[in-house]
Amino acid sequence: MVRKFDVSTSWLQTKELCRYYRRGPHEVRAVDRVNLYLERGEFLGIVGASGSGKSTMLNLMAGLDTPTSGRIEIDGTALSSLTRRELAAYRARRVGMVFQSFNLLAHQTALKNVELALYFNDTPARARRIRATEILERLGLGDRLDHVPADLSGGEQQRVAIARALVKGPEVLFADEPTGNLDQVNTEQIAELLAGLNRQGLTVVVATHDLDMARRYAHRTVRMDYGKLVATDSGRTDGEPGQ
Amino acid sequence: MTFKDLILISTGNLWRMKLRAFLTISGVVIAIAAFVSMLSFGAGNQRLIEQQFLELGLFSTMYVYPPDEEDVDDSLAAAVLDQQAVEALSAIPGVNLAYPLEAFSVTASLDDKQADTRAQALPGAAVQTKIFSQLVAGSAYTGDSAREALVTEDFLEEIGVDSADSALNKKLVVSVQVASIDSGLTRVLQSLGERVGERAGNFNRDSLRSMEYWQRAARQEMGGAMARFVNGYLNHRATVSDTLVIRGVLKGRHGHRLRIEPVIIPLATALRFNTGGFTGSPADLASAFGSGDFFAAVSDSTSKSYRRVTLDLDPHVLYQPVKDSVEARGFRTFSFAEQFDEIRRFFFYFDLALGLIGLIALTTASLGIVNTMVMSIVERTREIGVLKSLGADEREIRLLFLVESGAIGSIGAATGILTGWIITRIASAIAKAVMEDQGIEAVELFALPLWLVLIAFGFGLIVSLLAGFYPASRAARIDPVEALRND
Numbered sequence: 001m002v003r004k005f006d007v008s009t010s011w012l013q014t015k016e017l018c019r020y021y022r023r024g025p026h027e028v029r030a031v032d033r034v035n036l037y038l039e040r041g042e043f044l045g046i047v048g049a050s051g052s053g054k055s056t057m058l059n060l061m062a063g064l065d066t067p068t069s070g071r072i073e074i075d076g077t078a079l080s081s082l083t084r085r086e087l088a089a090y091r092a093r094r095v096g097m098v099f100q101s102f103n104l105l106a107h108q109t110a111l112k113n114v115e116l117a118l119y120f121n122d123t124p125a126r127a128r129r130i131r132a133t134e135i136l137e138r139l140g141l142g143d144r145l146d147h148v149p150a151d152l153s154g155g156e157q158q159r160v161a162i163a164r165a166l167v168k169g170p171e172v173l174f175a176d177e178p179t180g181n182l183d184q185v186n187t188e189q190i191a192e193l194l195a196g197l198n199r200q201g202l203t204v205v206v207a208t209h210d211l212d213m214a215r216r217y218a219h220r221t222v223r224m225d226y227g228k229l230v231a232t233d234s235g236r237t238d239g240e241p242g243q
Numbered sequence: 244m245t246f247k248d249l250i251l252i253s254t255g256n257l258w259r260m261k262l263r264a265f266l267t268i269s270g271v272v273i274a275i276a277a278f279v280s281m282l283s284f285g286a287g288n289q290r291l292i293e294q295q296f297l298e299l300g301l302f303s304t305m306y307v308y309p310p311d312e313e314d315v316d317d318s319l320a321a322a323v324l325d326q327q328a329v330e331a332l333s334a335i336p337g338v339n340l341a342y343p344l345e346a347f348s349v350t351a352s353l354d355d356k357q358a359d360t361r362a363q364a365l366p367g368a369a370v371q372t373k374i375f376s377q378l379v380a381g382s383a384y385t386g387d388s389a390r391e392a393l394v395t396e397d398f399l400e401e402i403g404v405d406s407a408d409s410a411l412n413k414k415l416v417v418s419v420q421v422a423s424i425d426s427g428l429t430r431v432l433q434s435l436g437e438r439v440g441e442r443a444g445n446f447n448r449d450s451l452r453s454m455e456y457w458q459r460a461a462r463q464e465m466g467g468a469m470a471r472f473v474n475g476y477l478n479h480r481a482t483v484s485d486t487l488v489i490r491g492v493l494k495g496r497h498g499h500r501l502r503i504e505p506v507i508i509p510l511a512t513a514l515r516f517n518t519g520g521f522t523g524s525p526a527d528l529a530s531a532f533g534s535g536d537f538f539a540a541v542s543d544s545t546s547k548s549y550r551r552v553t554l555d556l557d558p559h560v561l562y563q564p565v566k567d568s569v570e571a572r573g574f575r576t577f578s579f580a581e582q583f584d585e586i587r588r589f590f591f592y593f594d595l596a597l598g599l600i601g602l603i604a605l606t607t608a609s610l611g612i613v614n615t616m617v618m619s620i621v622e623r624t625r626e627i628g629v630l631k632s633l634g635a636d637e638r639e640i641r642l643l644f645l646v647e648s649g650a651i652g653s654i655g656a657a658t659g660i661l662t663g664w665i666i667t668r669i670a671s672a673i674a675k676a677v678m679e680d681q682g683i684e685a686v687e688l689f690a691l692p693l694w695l696v697l698i699a700f701g702f703g704l705i706v707s708l709l710a711g712f713y714p715a716s717r718a719a720r721i722d723p724v725e726a727l728r729n730d
Contacts, residue, residue, distance in 0.1 A: 056724075064632055065724045085636045092634020103629045103727060107259055119244045120634035164633070 010037035011171070011203065012061060017070035019056050019227075030056040032227035033070070038172070038205060043198040045214030046207045048224035054207035057224065058174045061205065062095050063087045092120040096165030100177035102157045104149040110136060110160045111145040117164045135163045139193070155186030162193060172203040179208070191217050244639050253647040260619070267615040268655045270608035271703055275659025278601025279691070279699045280666045285594040287667075287689040292586055300373025301579035303556040305565060307332060307341075308575040309548065322573030325548045332552060335568045337560030342369045343549035345513060346504050351394075352416040353489075356402045362417060363504035364513030372555045375507065380407035381491030388511035392417070392487040396494060398505035407492035417506065418484040419516040483516050605702060608655070609710035612648050616714035620644070620721075627718055628726025637719040644715035645708060652707020656700045663699070664691055 019031040030053045038044055038061075046054045059065035060072060063079055072079040074090070082090065091097075096117075104113045114132035123131070136145055139159045149157050158178060165173055175194060179187035187210075195217045198204045208214055214221045215233065223231040257264040296302055309324045322328065324343075333341035345364035350357060369375060370383040370393065384391035392415050396407060404410050493503065556565055562580040569576050620627070627640060635643075667689035675685040 059724050062632070064727075085638070088631070088634050088636035088639075090634075091632060097632050099727065103625065103632075105626055105629065116630075117633045119248055120630075120636075120639065125248075168634075 011040040011075060012036075012038040013073045014061070015071045015073070017057075017060060017072060018068045019053075019060055019065060020068045029053075029227040031060065031067070034224075034227075034229045036222065036229060038203065040171070040203055041198070041201055042203055042220065043195065043218045044203075044205045045218030045221040046205065046224060047209065047211045047214045047221055048207075049209060052224040053227040054224050055176050056227075058097075058176050058205065058207050062097055062174045063090045064097075088120070093168060094171045096168065096170035096173045098158070098161050098165050098173065098175040098178050100180040102149070102154075102161045102181075104157055104160055104164075106149055109146045109148055110141060110152065110156075110163075113149070113160055114164045114167050117167050121168055123168075131167055132163070135167045136160070139163050153186070154182050155189055158182060158186070158190055159193065162190070162197075166197070166202075170202075172205060173197065175204065175206045177208055178206060179210070179213070187213070244635070244642075249642055249646045250650070252643060253650050256619070256623075256647055257650055263615055263618070264651065267608075267611045268651055268658070270611040271605070271652060271655025271707065272659040272662055274601065274604035274608040275656050275699050275703050276662035276666060277604050278598065278702065279660050279663025279695065280670070280689075281597040281601055282594055282695055282699075283663065283667045283689045283691050284670075285590055285597055286692055286695055287671075287687060289587070289590045290690045290692075291686055291688070293583070296579060296583055298373070299377065300555070300558070302562075302583065303339075303558040303560075304372075304374060304579050305554040305556060305562060305569070306577040307552040307554060307569055308550070308577070310573050310575060323548050324550075324552055324574060328572070328574075329549070329552055331572065332554060332569060335554075335565055337557045337565045338554050339557055340366075340368050340372065340555040341552055342366050342510075342555075344551040344553065345510070345549075347419065347516065349506060349516070350418040350420075351398070351402070351506055352418070353402055353404065353410070353413060356404075358398070358402045360398060360401070360506060361504040362506040362508050362513070362516075364508050364510045366510045369553070369555070370507065374553075375493065375503070377494040378491045379494050381411045381489070384490045384507075384509050387509045389490075389509050390485065390487050390512060391490040391509065393491045393493055393507040394489055395503060395505045396492060399492065401505070410489050410492055413489050415487050415489050415506070416484060417487055417508065417516070418482055420482050485512070485515055487512070602702070602706075605706050609706045612651055612707050612710035613714060615651070616644060616648055616711050617717070619647070620714055620718045623718075624721060624726045627721045628723040631721075631723035632727065640721075641715045641719040644718045645711050648707050648711025648715070649704060651711075652704045653700075655707070656703025659703060660691075660696055660699050667691065 014034055014036045017031055017034045017036070018029070021028040021030055032053070034053075034057065036057075046057060048054045056065065060067055063082075067080070074094070079087065079090070104110075105116065108116070111129070111132050114136055115128045118128040118131065133142075133145060136142060139162065141156060141159055141163065144152060144156060144160075149160070152160065158181075162173075162175075162178075165175075173194070178194065179190050182190060191213055194204050194206065206214065206218065211221070211223075221233045222229055223233075307324065310322055326343075329341050329343055332338060342365060346361055349360060349362040351360050351362075352358075365375065367384065367387045367389075375393070376383065378393075379396060381393075384393065394410065394415065399405075399407060399410055487508065493507070554565070554569070556562065562578045566576050566578055566581070630640060630643075671687060671689050674688050678685045
């Protein structure tokens with residue numbers, strides 16, 4: 001049965017969202033009047049070529065970037081109405097981010113990298129260590145706790161990055177090209193991991209240029225081109241990724 | 244993020260770039276060490292003077308002088324510093340003791356050695372004050388009329404006695420040559436007959452009508468009489484001697500601000516040398532003529548006026564009210580406490596100048612901190628972006644870098660204070676060796692009081708925080724999207 005999503009019950013909603021940059025004399029319309037919604041528990045794929053605006057879209061939804069115009073509403077609250085501290089708290093408690101290049105701190109161990117995400121949501125030091133260890137073990141990295149990123153494979157590094165995003169128990173995970181730097185085997189593993197997390201109830205938004213992967217794993221796929229949302233496809237049926 | 248987290252992350256970051264952190268901290272260490280060692284020199288000297296003042300009780304000592312002649316209004320009776328005034332001064336609240344300066348020239352003989360020196364008469368109570376109680380051997384004399392004396396180490400050195408202890412209980416023969424007005428007047432009267440006969444022999448009747456003749460004759464006779472008086476006064480002196488037992492030896496006062504005469508005699512005992520008149524020294528004569536008490540001084544000791552009276556004050560009383568009270572009586576004052584205030588003011592400006600030099604060094608070091616922090620931010624831009632994506636707000640990023648520069652300042656200041664202390668210990672050891680080599684009593688020229696430690700540490704910390712403020716603000720403003728795009 002195809003899962004139905006309804007804009008009226010959405011967790012996140014964008015309205016006429018725009019993000020324009022100035023590059024020299026030119027104006028770059030990275031996101032141009034995008035209307036999008038995201039429902040709780042959904043796996044949303046945002047696909048598009050490089051420069052289509054999908055990363056900017058994720059940054060805007062994660063509260064890392066500020067729109068030029070338009071609105072982003074989370075549970076009915078406009079992100080633009082939040083102060084910078086409230087916006088930081090939103091990132092610290094409600095969303096997790098995963099990047100193409102992992103963005104792990106090279107001088108810290110896997111455990112420390114994961115713990116770092118708990119520094120900004122008032123988690124006590126002892127609980128930080130316990131929770132970081134638990135999540136790494138859950139993702140199969142129990143024997144890699146004291147390894148620095150340089151000693152880990154690309155797939156392991158991305159799993160550490162996912163652990164860092166998940167350790168704070170976010171409501172939504174934004175993943176920007178999470179498999180962009182990985183080989184086929186690791187790509188499959190990470191995609192499976194994200195789908196599995198989604199099946200456990202986590203809302204996942206993945207920006208990728210891999211339309212096939214998006215269609216296989218996402219409930220819904222939106223396509224962006226030159227900053228505009230050009231198409232929406234329904235994806236996998238619930239509980240059966242890869243079909 | 245707790246403060247402990249901030250400290251741990253910041254020190255961890257410093258540890259990560261050890262060489263750069265070491266070089267930056269070294270700049271702070273050098274600046275703080277220079278600051279501490281320079282101010283330590285000022286503090287040491289100030290403490291040295293303060294110790295001397297305390298040791299001698301100078302903070303509670305005040306000198307009283309007669310008014311300046313220029314300041315005295317002829318229409319009013321000038322204040323006279325006589326026995327009556329001494330009693331009035333001792334009655335001022337806060338004054339423990341008032342005693343006049345009675346100093347005169349003596350010849351002192353010890354064993355077979357003899358020296359022309361100065362003696363000072365002091366009441367027994369005055370000998371108990373701190374100024375005169377710095378004894379290196381023996382004790383104070385037993386009473387005002389005791390046939391005893393105190394001598395200074397300087398006197399023993401002059402007379403050739405090496406050990407203070409060996410001088411104790413030895414007999415000191417003090418001799419004073421006393422001249423009297425009688426001897427001067429006798430000389431004038433003796434010659435009076437000769438002068439009258441001489442002038443009568445040369446008598447010229449016509450001259451009697453000339454006013455010029457009378458004026459010239461009066462001038463010649465007055466001048467002649469004065470010369471004969473002085474001649475008789477100085478050449479017909481009697482020697483008064485007394486044998487006293489040396490009861491104590493006072494500390495030497497080489498180059499000291501406080502003048503103490505080499506021989507100290509009990510007040511009543513000293514009167515024996517004074518009843519016959521002046522000792523005949525030019526200084527005594529000039530003083531007596533100057534004060535206008537020449538005749539009074541010899542005829543009546545109670546109406547004698549003094550050149551100086553010393554007040555020993557209650558140490559718990561402020562000097563200013565006593566000074567005001569004394570000056571209201573028409574006298575001039577000299578207060579060591581007031582002088583110390585001047586000295587302290589001087590040291591304040593001295594320390595300020597030294598501190599400024601240290602601050603210049605610290606400013607240079609702070610540029611090193613700015614440079615290190617800016618470099619650190621450039622290198623850690625992506626890390627800042629990651630922290631922001633994880634939920635760090637601008638305040639936390641700012642604090643992270645401020646704590647890092649504060650850590651550089653704290654470590655640098657603490658090490659700088661220690662280094663400065665080591666430098667002062669080395670300089671002090673060298674200075675003491677040089678002083679001993681020169682035959683000067685070795686003194687400690689440096690001090691590291693708590694206030695200096697706190698100020699040095701505070702300066703190090705504040706300057707480093709100020710230096711870190713700009714880089715920290717810059718780090719806080721970094722756009723996370725740009726920072727993450729960096730790679």
